[in-house]
């Protein structure tokens with residue numbers, strides 16, 4: 001069979017040719033068309049989202065060619081397979097159904113002849129009862145005290161999603177305090193436990209496999225901390241498990257009644273919609289958790305049913321592909337202008353980079369083009385005083401997503417207007433820059449001498465032409481946060497299909513899990529080890545200098 005050559009397809013070749021003709025065009029020039037915002041923006045009224053992608057280096061031909069590429073890649077056909085429970089994660093022979101977890105219309109979805117909605121709804125009801133009981137005091141600690149603190153112990157998808165959401169929506173919190181411990185570094189657990197009282201603390205052990213070294217080590221430490229003070233009988237009131245692995249949960253000593261299941265069709269990095277979201281439901285109340293699911297569900301319908309040309313995740317995916325594969329942009333900045341969303345870029349790193357950090361295509365061949373970009377970012381305006389210098393003036397080409405909110409949940413003086421002034425002006429400056437003439441004029445007006453103007457001018461010019469997507473929500477609510485996450489999930493899905501990679505396995509991470517377990521005994525004993533010369537000597541130093 002001939003190898004599939006994506007770069008030789010007419011759709012790729014057309015983009016390549018077109019790139020050569022447009023790559024030097026400046027956004028200033030593209031904006032000579034007065035109607036550009038109308039042409040290249042989308043407003044979704046039911047969620048209050050405005051998506052402005054007019055500050056991208058595209059014209060109507062680019063857009064047409066990108067949409068042709070998406071069409072030929074059959075993104076919508078693959079999306080339908082995913083939503084209907086086909087086993088599109090073929091290397092693990094699994095369906096990919098995080099969308100079923102927020103299927104608010106409750107239409108049956110079958111995997112291996114079984115309607116998964118039945119168990120999904122059962123678990124949701126169990127989450128509702130548990131989170132209500134915890135908040136009302138129906139569920140008490142072993143000494144009869146109300147739970148004031150919940151500690152989620154998990155890592156990767158069993159940590160990042162719930163942690164980010166609890167932080168993003170803390171304005172709406174009505175439940176106990178939530179804490180997150182993920183790192184196997186004892187400092188993480190130590191710093192959380194030192195503030196807590198075992199009588200009023202509940203541990204949620206979140207692990208899809210219930211075998212992850214970090215999580216199990218942390219859970220054992222937490223259990224020890226609890227039982228030393230309250231005895232073994234305390235485990236049943238103070239430990240909850242979220243997992244797909246009932247056997248391991250029972251072996252750990254957690255009662256099956258205190259376990260919330262999920263399924264192998266939920267990928268770790270897509271699991272915040274499942275029982276893994278229990279800490280969110282406890283913190284915000286179950287109704288808000290449902291609103292969160294509803295927001296994502298609205299985007300699911302939008303993604304499945306909207307023509308490509310008006311489909312926000314599709315356009316986000318196509319633009320990312322445009323810069324990644326033609327402009328050579330190896331990284332992508334995500335910049336939320338909301339302190340509540342300061343953990344969003346880190347959360348997104350796992351979703352995007354664990355999904356599309358792949359080199360092997362559908363056919364099992366090594367790709368000869370770039371796949372997933374490096375995702376990074378920080379909340380505005382903190383990032384402005386750190387790395388924006390490089391985005392504006394550095395030699396790297398970095399497309400950016402600016403995420404903002406018209407109405408923040410809180411109102412503190414005129415902070416929000418000042419924050420959003422930065423949101424608007426930074427997008428504008430990145431796109432349009434500051435020309436030589438403008439710089440000279442500004443310096444002259446400021447009374448700078450002619451010789452100084454000559455010296456300063458080259459340093460003060462902003463080339464601009466840095467692409468910016470502006471994602472502007474009317475409000476930050478559980479519903480809109482659910483929608484925002486789902487937008488990115490589907491963007492990443494669409495890009496995976498365009499790059500022809502499996503976005504749902506993570507063999508690159510699995511190797512690390514296995515290797516850490518092999519090396520561990522060598523750090524405990526002084527045994528000679530068979531590693532390469534560098535690792536062998538590092539381990540030797542670790543062992544001989546250990547106090």
Ligand code: F6P
Nearest residue numbers: 156157158207208209212268509
């Ligand atoms: O990092 C790899 C990974 O498998 C993630 O996908 C997952 O979220 C994380 O490890 C934790 O795994 P588990 O939930 O099984 O403890």
